[in-house]
Amino acid sequence: MSRHGISWVDVFSPTPLGGNPLAVVHGADGLDEDTMARFARWTNLSETTYLLEPTAPGADYRVRIFTPGGELPFAGHPTLGTASAWLARGGRPAGDDVxxxxxxxxxxxxxxxxxxxxxxPPLLRYEPVVDPGLLDRIARSLRLPPEALLAASWLDNGPGWIGVRLADADAVLDVRADWSAMAGLELGVVGAHPEGAECAVEVRAFVGDWVVEDPVTGSLQAGLARWLTDHGWVPDHYVAAQGTVLGGTGRVEVDREGDSVWIGGHVGQVVGGTVELPGPGAGPGIGIVGP
Known part of the structure; x- marks a missing residue:
């Protein structure tokens, strides 16, 4: 067994416990991939991350991001949560930015x-969804008539999101997903709040393979920000709400600066301590102990 620092953080909410939780394991260079995957399944959070020494010039640290189903090349709330945990444990960036x-x-x-x-990061696939069969499946997944989908676009930045624009925020909040129809899809649904509201849009994220609604989703919000601002549906600076249906208070701050899109929000430190994880080839056994 090896002992590692662990941080449990809450990302994208100014209200405690209102955002998306993340477990961050510090000093994870000695862990093998199987142990990382097993611990991510054990936490059963949408993502668990592992802090490692950097290998690329200019990087302050390296991170591996695991869902209960496997590893992701990038995800938004794990990026902010990991950076916050690294800074809280004494990390010092080489420059102004981490x-x-x-x-x-x-x-x-x-x-x-x-x-x-x-x-x-750049979108790997960014184009309208035009396949009639896929559009029909998306509508069935959201239990909506096809005409309720005002627009749909691929927004793939690692996770293979498809963005779907509905008439307004109420239409987004009313969606009740059909998980069997959604299997294999990652859908982000967005609709506008009335002018003058605290938030410009309401967002929900559905992951059919996990049969889950994600509380607050940075990668999806990043893709949506590019799409929505490109079409002039929102201003270059706005706040998006997410997690409302789940009882959360997710708030994502979006800033478009030319070709750059910045996705931000508050990160709260909730739990700190140590975790004991098995070494390579060891049998099962995971334990969390106090600081």
Whole structure:
């Protein structure tokens, strides 16, 4: 067994326990991939991350991101949560911004007081969904008539999101997913709040393979930000709400600066301590102990 620091953080909410939780394992260089995957399944969080020494020039640290189903090259709330946990444990960036190394490359994370924001990576696939069969399946997955889908676009930045625009925020909040129809899809649904509301849009994220609604989703919000601002459906600076149906208070701060999109929000430290994990080839056995 090996002992590692662990941070449990809450990402994208100014209200305690209102965002998306993340477990961050520190000093994880000695762990093998199987142990990382097993612990991610054990936490049963949408993501668990592992902090490692960087290998790329210019990076402050390297991170591996695991869902209960496997590894991701990039994800949004794990990026902010990992950066926050690294800083809280004494991490010192070489420059003004924190630079994270992950499967998608180098991702800058900038600090704004008690908030962090990451630079959205390039979209790997960004084009309208035009296949009639896929559009019909999306509508069935959301239990909506096809005409309720005002627009749909691929927004793949590692996770293979498809963005779906509905008439308004109420339509988004009313969606009741058909998980059997959604299997294999990752859908992000967005609709506008009335002008003058606290938040410009309401967002929900559905992952059919996991049969789960994600509380607050940075990678999806990054893709949506590019799509929505490109079409002029939102201004270059806005706040998105997410997690409302789940009882959360997710707030994602979006800033478009030319071709750059920054996705930010508050990160709260909730739990700190140590975790004991098996070494390579060891049998089962995981334990969390106090600080």
């Amino acid at each position: 630079v994270q190394e992950c499967g998608a490359g180098l991702v800058p994370v900038r600090r704004r007081g008690d908030r962090l924001a990451f630079a959205a």
